[in-house]
Amino acid sequence: MAISESFRKMPLSAKVACWLAGLQALTIIGLEVATLVTVLRYVENVFSSWSSDKSVAIYFMLLVIAALYGVFLLVGGVLNGDTIQIIGFCVFNLFTMSLAIFRYFQVQSWLRSDERAVVVAASEYVLNIIRPEMVASMAVTGGMTVAFGVLTYFMYHSFGWEIYKRVGADLKVRRMFINYRVLVLLLKLNFFMFVGFAVSYIILILKSSDPEFAITVALVPLTLAVLYLAFWSLRRESLWMMWTVVVLLCASSAYFVFKVARMYDPKQEEKYATQRPMMTYYTIVSLVVVAATLRQAAACMAGFGYGLKERVEITRGKRSDMEQIQDYYVNAAGDRRMNLDG
Template identity: 80%
Template sequence: MAISEAFRKMPPAAQVGCWLAGAQALAVIGMEISILVKVLKYVENVFSSWSSDKGVAIYFMLLTIGSLYGVFLLVGGALNGDTIQIIGFCVFNLFAMSLAIFRYFQVRAWLYGRNVLAAGDAVFGMIRPEMIASVAVMAVVTAVFVVLTYRMYHSFGWEIYKRVGADLKMRRMFINYRLLVLLLKLNFFMFVGFAVSYIILILKSSDPEFAITIALVPVTLAVLSLAFWGLRRESVALMWTVVVLLCASTAYFVFKVARMYDPKQEEKYASQKPMMTYYTIVSLVVIAATLHQAATCLANFGYGLKERIEITRGKRSDMEQIQDYYVNAAGDRRMNLDG
């Protein structure tokens, strides 16, 4: 009930954006199901080998979960008036589109290299329209969101003033805070997606890395939860712990890239090297950006941002101590423009 009420109060551009993101998710998931069903129907022993044949299933998983995760980012940003998270949805959509493009070429190479019930080009011809359509849908939606995001930026601009006041320094700190929150959310998808892909495509249960990579998923969740808690509480100790762990994650991904191009490991990575390399590089970029934002937010601790955010969430009652706000007769916070 509360969510539906909040949705009705959204600006028109935000409502259109939410419906559009949901429609994209349904369209992409429908096409992914169609692709997977056709491959399972016409290709013999799809999951016979450890790596290459499972590539279709991995792309299906990444694109399906990615579509739903994009809706989560967009709706969360619209409900909270967070234009940074809405922009993050656009960037995330571009990343998902790039995975769909990778999938097109890798699936084509895989089908042409197999002995299938129908000729490889015939099977590829069956699924090619859906693969192209999924890329086109994400490209069109991202282009439309450039316009919608511009409109939402102006619609939600007042939210920053309501939350942190007219102080430009406080606004910059709040923007850095929200950007770090977004990057932590993106990190979760990147880490978990990489771990699952690596486990299914590359590793075998007998590999020493198998258990370590499985453990990466809950450890990642714990680290990111720690980061959210430390950021919200402005805990210097927790944030430094997160920075150290993110540095360790950077070393882990660099190690994985080195392994992919180790001649002794060439057979293990041969079929999935392009996609896994790309995914790893993007993950490293996201981690680097997260480290930068974590350091920036650490430098902002102790300057009053936490108190401002607590006030707007109703966790503090000392509203009268903040000169930039007043409460009207209806109990709503409004900017004080007299100071």
């Protein structure tokens, strides 16, 4: 009920963006299902064993999950009036488009090189069937990214006063609040990048007998625990817990660097031969997100103890009006307004 009421009060640009994000997700799911069904119909040995090449299925899965995760980011940003998360969604949608582009060339290479799955003549036949769907996925994500960019401009102006209403007129507090929201966004992106990398690496690269298999599987729940710890320590401004998160993020960066090094190790060339371009790109993007998270964590820790926690608690309804900070006042209609005189 509350969500429907919030949606009704949204500006038109936000409503259009939400509907377009849902339409994009449904379109991509339809295109990917059609493509995957065609591949499974004509190509053998895709799911014949754990060691079979399932890269085509993983690429499709990543693209579908990215489209759905984008809806989660956009709707969450719109419902909270969070322009930072809305902008982050636009960047994430650009990443989704890049996945579609990489998928196109990886599937093309996969069909032409995997002689176990399909002969060369048949590979061209399959490519001609699925090429329109793959091109359509790239076109849809690319066109929607432009549309979301335009809509974000209008949403930014519609929600422009939201930060002021939440944290007041103090420039320092506003800056800390922006750092806080950026870190929350980066933690959400880290969730997608970590889990997507781990699942892809487990299915595409490793075998159940590999020593790395159990370690990589264990990384999935460990990553979830670290990200939850980061959210918890950020909201409670726990300095020592945030330092723990920083150390664990540094360890994850070292893990990604190690994986990139192994991908280009001549002794491991056979294992990574067909997956190297996609996995390298995904790993580099993950490293960039982790590096940005570390930088943002440092910026947030520098603001601990300066009143941001209390402001955030006010916006989340955890403090009564009597406890609110003086930058706010209640007008005759009972609405909270910002006091610009202080």
